[in-house]
Amino acid sequence: MDLHSGLPFWIAKNALYDYFNPLKRDIQVEIAIIGSGITGALVANELCDRGISCTVFDRRTASTGSTIASTAQLQYEIDVPLSQLIKDIGQEKAVAAYKASLQSITDLEQTFEKVGINPDFKRVPTLFLADSRKGFQLIKEEFTAREKYGLPVRFVDKKELKKEFNIDGRGALYNDTSAQMDSYKAATQLLEYRRKKKQLELYTHTEIIDFKKRESGYDLISSEGHFIRCKYVIIAAGFEAGRFLPKPLMKLESTYAVISQPVEETKLWQERCLIWNTANPYFYMRTTKDNRIIIGGEDVPFKDPIKRDKLIRSKKDQLIKQFNKLFPEIDFVADMTWCGTFSSTKDGLPLIGPYPKNDRMLFALGYGGNGITFSMIAAQMLVNCIEEKEDKRINLFELSRLM
16 A cells, blocks of 8 residues: 655755665565654664664565654644543553653654764754633643643643734643654664664565464565564564554554645744644644745545645644644745554553563554654664563553453
């Protein structure tokens, strides 16, 4: 299935990582990673960093699945608000999930610094806007919850919102701990860095269509009939991981994004912060290094790629209308529009770890709006699992909670 349509900005901005290496024989490896997007790349990098051999497989050109459709906003906020998540799964787990997400932003920054790559990672604040009376009540509850449990947050009232950000609204929450990046650039640079150091092998245009469990690992079978024998297999294939899951544990959504032509820097909003709102589905925006504006949202349940793609024009118009309502003084001229398919879970949390426990098939599925932060968490957790090191986060994100 095609995971996106239109022209995602990242594939136009960056030179294609033009690496073609399909598997043409049976092989035996220590750890097989299925998926070469940002999740697979982060997992591979973490394994290599700890001296563990791994091999990455992808049915496409490297990192050209959902990764290039991501708008790559890195926030500690999870799709389900903390105040609601506490009601859903309890205070201890909810707060721990939020704090793990917060820490992962710093961990991503340090990962890129350690290997010496620059995927346009930039620290920026976040503004969470109330879009209605109901939304204003939510941000008040959310402020109380975040402040109570020591998460970074500041309440911005109506007057401050207008004075600081020139936005007419009921109020917002602000924090200065977020970031943004180019996820395609990050994924391809991590893979190339480890490949050049001869710490991993990368097989593209190699589809895994079946698997067989063994006592000491798995045999994977490619569409060309080749066998890959491995001790562990890590599934980092996003919503295409369905064939490896014991049953469907996620719902599919279609999301839409538009990027503007470059805008004069003086016309951009204060601090160029990430902005999202309390609507369902929520509307969000960010800027880029070259002063463009990316807006996104208008999510709908995914049915099939054809129906998803037919909505691109109307969704683009709706997104621009929402932006103009918020910033009527900024002339937003659309340059590129795209849509993508992503997965979410009912509690807004990712699926990370083995199923069942102690199995050698491990999942790194960062489902949700902030999948990249979840990907960083998954990279750390799965390496700890392979090294048989305790990681308390497994209780938050294990697959069995949704079974």
